[in-house]
Amino acid sequence: MYTKNELENLYKIHGSVGKVAAFLCKPYSTVRHWYYINAVEVQQSCMTIFHEIRNTPMTDHQKSVVLGSLLGDGNLRLAPHSKNSYLRIGHCEKQLEYLNWKSSILKPFSREVKLDQPERVKMIDNNECHSTNFYRFNTIAHPDITYFYKKYVSDNKKRIVTDLINELDLIAMAVWFADDGSVHVDKRNGSISCMLATNSFSYKEQLILVEALRKFFNGTIKIDKQGNFEREDLIIRLFNTKHIIDFLRILLLILPECIHYKFSPQRLGVKLL
Numbered sequence: 001m002y003t004k005n006e007l008e009n010l011y012k013i014h015g016s017v018g019k020v021a022a023f024l025c026k027p028y029s030t031v032r033h034w035y036y037i038n039a040v041e042v043q044q045s046c047m048t049i050f051h052e053i054r055n056t057p058m059t060d061h062q063k064s065v066v067l068g069s070l071l072g073d074g075n076l077r078l079a080p081h082s083k084n085s086y087l088r089i090g091h092c093e094k095q096l097e098y099l100n101w102k103s104s105i106l107k108p109f110s111r112e113v114k115l116d117q118p119e120r121v122k123m124i125d126n127n128e129c130h131s132t133n134f135y136r137f138n139t140i141a142h143p144d145i146t147y148f149y150k151k152y153v154s155d156n157k158k159r160i161v162t163d164l165i166n167e168l169d170l171i172a173m174a175v176w177f178a179d180d181g182s183v184h185v186d187k188r189n190g191s192i193s194c195m196l197a198t199n200s201f202s203y204k205e206q207l208i209l210v211e212a213l214r215k216f217f218n219g220t221i222k223i224d225k226q227g228n229f230e231r232e233d234l235i236i237r238l239f240n241t242k243h244i245i246d247f248l249r250i251l252l253l254i255l256p257e258c259i260h261y262k263f264s265p266q267r268l269g270v271k272l273l
Contacts, residue, residue, distance in 0.1 A: 004039075028108040032049075068179070072179025073090065074088065088138050099136075099137065115135055183262065194237065195237050210223065220240055221239075223237075
């Protein structure tokens, strides 16, 4: 909860309740209530709450989370007859807290986190496989998300364009890596390498991803093959233990503690934070 003076100053700086809510990453209705109970005079909008939020620009931080999620586990969608796109993000139950972290950053543009698929048992190649609960949330349809949709989605499929080299920042990089990255330790010599599951992108697109990665990682970056003779997927690998440790330390300062298990110090044999 903020004081009356703090709320007044935030309103003077940002100019609307919607923009204050975006800056604070809080639901619009919550921030509007703060202004009401503190008797802070604000200009009455002729727009509905929904339209005011849609006309409120996202912060740079929020746009970076959208971009990182797009590269990772998120999907941009355009509903029929809709002018603007929305983001859908889903994670398994183990990563529910991480999903909530994303949702909290994207407020007031994010909707409620919901159970999408309950725990179930299914048969794959005559083997019984258990899946945990799967959760997701959508954002509202928003012009800033439409910007990414028009650039990075074609025929309902993600694509990579050269603009990513300039648009990828550390926040987007951290979210992308938390979604699709993994860390491996060579038991023979203790060296550490990383892998990014980029197999949904073409070789040409992965060359662009490599150039974008070079802004943040000074070690060796390779496009490698993974899979069998029937299917060979292209992935990106990072090498050089010292540079990987430096790289992970920066990312962990951005990411919430609930997702740090992917970079377990016990498994890596080194303290990252």
